[in-house]
Amino acid sequence: MSGFSELVAARYSCRAYRTDPVPRAAVEQILEAARLAPSACNRQPWRFAAVLEADIRARLLDEGILPGLGMTWAAAAPVILALGMKKSFLTHRVAPLLSDVEYPLLDLGIAGEHAVLKATELGLGTCWIGWIRPKEVRRIVGWPADIQPQSLITVGWPAGPRARVTPRLPLDEIVTWR
Amino acid sequence: MSGFSELVAARYSCRAYRTDPVPRAAVEQILEAARLAPSACNRQPWRFAAVLEADIRARLLDEGILPGLGMTWAAAAPVILALGMKKSFLTHRVAPLLSDVEYPLLDLGIAGEHAVLKATELGLGTCWIGWIRPKEVRRIVGWPADIQPQSLITVGWPAGPRARVTPRLPLDEIVTWR
Numbered sequence: 001m002s003g004f005s006e007l008v009a010a011r012y013s014c015r016a017y018r019t020d021p022v023p024r025a026a027v028e029q030i031l032e033a034a035r036l037a038p039s040a041c042n043r044q045p046w047r048f049a050a051v052l053e054a055d056i057r058a059r060l061l062d063e064g065i066l067p068g069l070g071m072t073w074a075a076a077a078p079v080i081l082a083l084g085m086k087k088s089f090l091t092h093r094v095a096p097l098l099s100d101v102e103y104p105l106l107d108l109g110i111a112g113e114h115a116v117l118k119a120t121e122l123g124l125g126t127c128w129i130g131w132i133r134p135k136e137v138r139r140i141v142g143w144p145a146d147i148q149p150q151s152l153i154t155v156g157w158p159a160g161p162r163a164r165v166t167p168r169l170p171l172d173e174i175v176t177w178r
Numbered sequence: 179m180s181g182f183s184e185l186v187a188a189r190y191s192c193r194a195y196r197t198d199p200v201p202r203a204a205v206e207q208i209l210e211a212a213r214l215a216p217s218a219c220n221r222q223p224w225r226f227a228a229v230l231e232a233d234i235r236a237r238l239l240d241e242g243i244l245p246g247l248g249m250t251w252a253a254a255a256p257v258i259l260a261l262g263m264k265k266s267f268l269t270h271r272v273a274p275l276l277s278d279v280e281y282p283l284l285d286l287g288i289a290g291e292h293a294v295l296k297a298t299e300l301g302l303g304t305c306w307i308g309w310i311r312p313k314e315v316r317r318i319v320g321w322p323a324d325i326q327p328q329s330l331i332t333v334g335w336p337a338g339p340r341a342r343v344t345p346r347l348p349l350d351e352i353v354t355w356r
Contacts, residue, residue, distance in 0.1 A: 036186045038189070040306070047354070106286055116216075121182040130284070171213055174212075174222065176225070178319055
């Protein structure tokens with residue numbers, strides 16, 4: 001990688017994958033990048049299920065996401081990461097009372113994006129899938145009740161070149177200088 | 179930067195800054211990395227206030243964060259980024275009904291961490307500060323009511339070497355393989 005800005009520019013939501021497997025060592029590198037993410041009070045609320053088995057991936061896509069969203073492309077991805085939040089007393093009961101802010105969700109976004117950017121560096125495509133059915137995802141991956149599924153991330157080798165660059169708001173619409 | 183894993187390993191929560199200013203061009207590069215972050219349905223719910231003025235930074239630290247948390251170190255940081263969530267009908271009213279998941283908070287974590295990692299690459303220190311008073315932060319930075327402050331991020335030149343490496347849970351405690 002030439003630099004972080006190039007990595008950020010290279011990342012996109014990949015919705016076309018080759019079915020070639022992703023080596024487990026690559027998935028481990030991706031998860032290791034997530035592991036080192038910062039979190040409020042270093043609580044590390046993230047949990048990952050790395051789903052490589054085809055039948056479990058199929059069930060995640062069949063039962064674990066909302067119907068009618070046109071997610072059939074995800075079936076080709078050889079890896080699906082489920083991202084869940086480990087509930088704890090401090091961050092889930094105390095913090096919202098003090099500050100109205102749900103830190104663990106911010107933390108999960110941070111850790112998940114570490115994974116996504118490491119995958120990008122390895123030449124892999126990724127896509128965050130947010131429209132999940134949390135209870136079904138929990139059951140399918142076998143998580144206990146204190147882990148709340150929040151998102152899926154597909155990981156695989158892109159089937160072709162990037163189709164398009166999704167537009168973004170200009171900087172002056174998202175930044176106030178003070 | 180040699181690679182993304184090295185960048186992730188180099189990032190830490192910096193709580194000791196030199197007061198030397200950070201060039202506005204560096205802050206713009208940091209915000210540009212955040213601008214390109216992915217978000218649910220590309221809604222880009224993040225808003226940033228880049229606070230360089232000393233008196234506004236002092237008010238943020240005095241009135242905008244919870245008292246008694248020992249945040250005096252933050253006063254030396256020449257830049258504070260406030261990170262807020264732009265509320266919209268789709269993501270705030272519809273999505274939680276459908277799926278129990280608050281995507282915008284995940285999205286803010288993603289964008290904020292893009293900023294943090296770009297700052298790290300530039301040799302800058304950063305620290306996420308979550309224990310804020312959202313209403314006070316909104317008032318101090320001058321945001322309208324539809325922007326909900328979620329976090330502050332200090333940015334500045336580290337005053338010395340990294341003090342310690344904060345431990346993390348081992349990979350097998352955060353990952354389930356399926």
